[in-house]
Amino acid sequence: MKIAIFGGSFNPVHKGHIMIAKDAINMLNLDKLYFVPANKNPFKKVSDYVSNEHRIEMLKMVLENKMEVSDFETKRGGNSYTIDTVKYFKNKFPNDELFLLIGSDNVTKLNKWKDIDEIASLVKIVVFNRNNKYSKINLKKYNCLKLKNEFHDFSSSQYRSGNLSMVEENVQEYIGKNFLYFEDIAKSFLSIERFKHLRFTAEFAAELAKNNSMSIKKAYQAGYMHDITKEWSEQKAYSFLKKYGLNEQNLLPYQLHQTTAYYWLKDKYKYPDLEVLEAIKIHTSMALEMTELAKILFIADKICQGRTWKGVQNMRKIALENLNEGLKIVTQVCALDWNIEKGIIFTDEQEKIYKKWAK
Ligand SMILES: [Fe+2]
Ligand SMILES: [Fe+2]
Incomplete structure (x- = not known):
């Protein structure tokens, strides 16, 4: 032979x-x-x-x-x-x-x-x-x-x-299911600062999950992946989303990276957990209905280590003690007030969403 x-x-x-x-x-x-x-x-x-x-x-x-x-x-x-x-x-x-x-x-x-x-x-x-x-x-x-x-x-x-x-x-x-090579891929997609932010978000999300007896693994992975496509150009993002019927008319720029992350993770990296993916898909815009995991990701993204809002330590304390109270204050301070201060005009839909979850 x-x-x-x-x-x-x-x-x-x-x-x-x-x-x-x-x-x-x-x-x-x-x-x-x-x-x-x-x-x-x-x-x-x-x-x-x-x-x-x-x-x-x-x-x-x-x-x-x-x-x-x-x-x-x-x-x-x-x-x-x-x-x-x-x-x-x-x-x-x-x-x-x-x-x-x-x-x-x-x-x-x-x-x-x-x-x-x-x-x-x-x-x-x-x-x-x-x-x-x-x-x-x-x-x-x-x-x-x-x-x-x-x-x-x-x-x-x-x-x-x-x-x-x-x-x-x-x-x-197999790789997506077992969450392999993600760190290498993320490091090559993102600047060092953004990569650190993924880590910090993952860690705080895990802490929140632990305090609420939820899956630490899911929360950690959601945090670790949520901004994977954040540094894509607008052009690259819209061109990637074309095959999903999404474009400049039906998707606003601020909704881009949560959407590209969702589709890239689901269809390219083939990450299979839909609950995690759905949380990533709304981590900037929020939604009228939110799972506990989506709340955790939103909060962790906004007030994890590295974030410097006034009163951030107090917000962390509140969120760790009570998730829904944490969501209220974080939505108010980091989404509603912050956007108003920057002179950003909300769509009616967006205003409705933020107001539902804010204080
Ligand atoms: Fe993000
Ligand atoms: Fe983020």
């Missing part, structure tokens, strides 16, 4: 990984290809990784014919060196032909790999195209085979900076 080993962090597995695996299976006429997710890359910080279980689960969701996941490195724990993995497979399949798939970006450092000569003697190193720069010397020295695959511009790091189209839809559903 012809068997290939395809190691990597798969953090998360993206469309390019699958294309490479398919190319390798076809071009090398493989009987089996094993994805071997790393427990920890010795050159990377551990905090960059989501858990082994999650990365393996996501891999399992995208396997095609002749593909499998090996938990050798994750089960073994600690730092994984390629030589250990290669020896393990050689042991397991002593009479088969083994291939080791690596990206062309790794070729230049190949001579620094632990026990590279032994690796090259046990398996055929196959180099797939990732970019055009690689060392031809190493390629020859270790008798590598160059795969003539088409280069696909997919990467996990692009995913983590918010390019969600890098992964398959079912992988994104």
Whole structure:
């Protein structure tokens, strides 16, 4: 049998990984290809990784014919060196032909790999195209085979900076459901100050939820996500909302970021909890009917750490003691009075909403 080993962090597995695996299976006429997710890359910080279980689960969701996941490195724990993995497979399949798939970006450092000569003697190193720069010397020295695959511009790091189209839809559903990579994505979408505000809102929302015996997790996540699209331009926001039938005529600028956040989280990030999403959708405008969670998010957003309203400490105290009393004073001070002071003219609908919840 012809068997290939395809190691990597798969953090998360993206469309390019699958294309490479398919190319390798076809071009090398493989009987089996094993994805071997790393427990920890010795050159990377551990905090960059989501858990082994999650990365393996996501891999399992995208396997095609002749593909499998090996938990050798994750089960073994600690730092994984390629030589250990290669020896393990050689042991397991002593009479088969083994291939080791690596990206062309790794070729230049190949001579620094632990026990590279032994690796090259046990398996055929196959180099797939990732970019055009690689060392031809190493390629020859270790008798590598160059795969003539088409280069696909997919990467996990692009995913983590918010390019969600890098992964398959079912992988994104898994990510949204388990709230993975959100911190990385938020950091790349937002300025440091805004990102801090997400944290502070999440923390205060969690505190409010705790005092009201509500789900701390939901409140925290609502706070953590609520301003995810706040720094999009108006143009970007309206263009994103076009497919939902929303435009300059039926959605005012101040309603934009709560609306884009709702749709982006629901349809792109695929966050599934509708109660949380609905709270985010009205976190600026409020609504005539509000769930307890929506009240919590509104309050937390307005008076969390970092907010400097006059009397903010007193408002925090009131809100922590009594949610509805807190909502009254926060709506009065931070929505109604503040907007009036700024000379903002409300729509009738908006005035009705603020007045319902204010003091
Ligand atoms: Fe907001
Ligand atoms: Fe906010």
